[in-house]
Amino acid sequence: MEDREQQALSPGRRLTDEERALVWIKPLSHKVSEEERRICREVRRNWNRGEMKIANILLEGDAGSGKTQLAKALSADFGLPYTKVTCFADMDKTDIIGAILPVLSSERLDRLEPAEQSALKALYESDGFRSATDILTDALGISYEQASVKLKQLLKRAASVADGEAVEYRFYPSEIVRAYRNGYLLEIQEPTVIRDAAVLMALNSALELDGAINLPTEIVRRHPDFIAVITTNRGYAGVRPLNEALRDRVQHTEKMDLPPKAVMIERAIAKTGYGNEPVLDALAEAVIVLDQTARANAMKGVAGMRSYFYWADAVAEGVSARESLYHKVVYKITTDPDEIKLLEDALRGSGLLARLDELPAERKKKRTMTP
Ligand SMILES: Nc1ncnc2c1ncn2[C@@H]1O[C@H](COP(=O)(O)OP(=O)(O)OP(=O)(O)O)[C@@H](O)[C@H]1O
Numbered sequence: 001m002e003d004r005e006q007q008a009l010s011p012g013r014r015l016t017d018e019e020r021a022l023v024w025i026k027p028l029s030h031k032v033s034e035e036e037r038r039i040c041r042e043v044r045r046n047w048n049r050g051e052m053k054i055a056n057i058l059l060e061g062d063a064g065s066g067k068t069q070l071a072k073a074l075s076a077d078f079g080l081p082y083t084k085v086t087c088f089a090d091m092d093k094t095d096i097i098g099a100i101l102p103v104l105s106s107e108r109l110d111r112l113e114p115a116e117q118s119a120l121k122a123l124y125e126s127d128g129f130r131s132a133t134d135i136l137t138d139a140l141g142i143s144y145e146q147a148s149v150k151l152k153q154l155l156k157r158a159a160s161v162a163d164g165e166a167v168e169y170r171f172y173p174s175e176i177v178r179a180y181r182n183g184y185l186l187e188i189q190e191p192t193v194i195r196d197a198a199v200l201m202a203l204n205s206a207l208e209l210d211g212a213i214n215l216p217t218e219i220v221r222r223h224p225d226f227i228a229v230i231t232t233n234r235g236y237a238g239v240r241p242l243n244e245a246l247r248d249r250v251q252h253t254e255k256m257d258l259p260p261k262a263v264m265i266e267r268a269i270a271k272t273g274y275g276n277e278p279v280l281d282a283l284a285e286a287v288i289v290l291d292q293t294a295r296a297n298a299m300k301g302v303a304g305m306r307s308y309f310y311w312a313d314a315v316a317e318g319v320s321a322r323e324s325l326y327h328k329v330v331y332k333i334t335t336d337p338d339e340i341k342l343l344e345d346a347l348r349g350s351g352l353l354a355r356l357d358e359l360p361a362e363r364k365k366k367r368t369m370t371p
């Protein structure tokens with residue numbers, strides 16, 4: 001990407017060392033896409049245009065199409081720290097805002113389970129830079145959702161042990177508040193799953209350009225550099241669509257599909273280091289045909305970029321394309337015999353089965369096993 005596009009959005013801004021460590025660094029395998037160029041252009045064009053500013057972005061489309069990587073790439077392009085929240089069905093206000101925890105004396109702390117003690121201690125010892133869920137995720141080696149559940153249990157337990165006595169309370173902001181207050185790029189993954197309407201409302205009002213979040217301790221204003229990137233799979237049967245009001249807050253949207261064949265090949269080369277283009281071309285075409293057929297017949301799974309990478313990698317290692325087709329792509333779409341037949345017919349109809357059979361097998365690589 002051109003130099004101009006790698007410039008920070010707010011050139012006067014100084015990041016702390018911790019913040020600088022959150023700015024994504026593009027790996028060599030990263031390929032700049034049309035979508036990335038367009039978003040960069042749009043955001044820069046309107047950055048200093050007041051109400052016309054573009055700072056809420058929606059990336060909607062297929063699994064594996066590169067939504068998360070695009071959000072990260074924007075962090076690199078704009079020089080903003082990258083952070084994310086993974087939404088889940090039972091998210092509540094605590095997950096949006098943060099948690100207030102009593103600071104227990106060591107005597108009271110002793111009344112808790114050892115696991116609870118170490119979780120609370122990890123929180124007390126934190127410097128306030130990271131969010132509570134982030135600290136618990138690390139300290140306990142658990143997922144974001146588990147950390148959120150844990151935090152709520154801790155809130156209850158700590159309150160019962162504090163027993164109404166006058167203790168000091170400390171506020172631990174959520175990941176959202178942290179990004180919002182300090183001006184980071186926040187990826188909000190799959191907010192479609194959130195069930196509680198009040199939580200959606202809170203998220204919504206936070207996304208206003210001149211919005212604010214009401215904390216128990218203060219009112220936090222939206223930092224001028226805060227960029228929200230909502231990433232979601234397109235609503236297919238059984239999946240709720242993105243909340244209308246939330247959708248309406250978005251100022252730029254990209255439809256993310258299986259990328260064009262040339263881009264698929266380019267990414268596969270970058271990812272697997274395998275450069276046999278005629279082979280990669282045949283595999284890409286097969287994935288495209290399978291993807292279309294799966295959709296046209298409303299099958300449960302799809303053929304996406306991840307299937308393509310793993311298939312290409314297997315072929316690069318000497319596995320036959322025809323055999324690994326099933327294990328890396330077809331069975332991921334469906335294991336229903338009738339549906340498999342439909343997929344095979346589609347491949348045969350476009351001459352791809354024959355093409356796959358004719359591909360020369362790669363010589364099996366001798367792998368040096370690392371102990
Ligand atoms: N621009 C790119 N250049 C090279 N590789 C890419 C690029 N974008 C995505 N990829 C690769 O494609 C794979 C899927 O990307 P990513 O995780 O961003 O998809 P996603 O759309 O967020 O998927 P999901 O819907 O499952 O969250 C990753 O292995 C990633 O490294």
Ligand SMILES: [Mg+2]
Nearest residue numbers: 067068069231
């Ligand atoms: Mg993703």
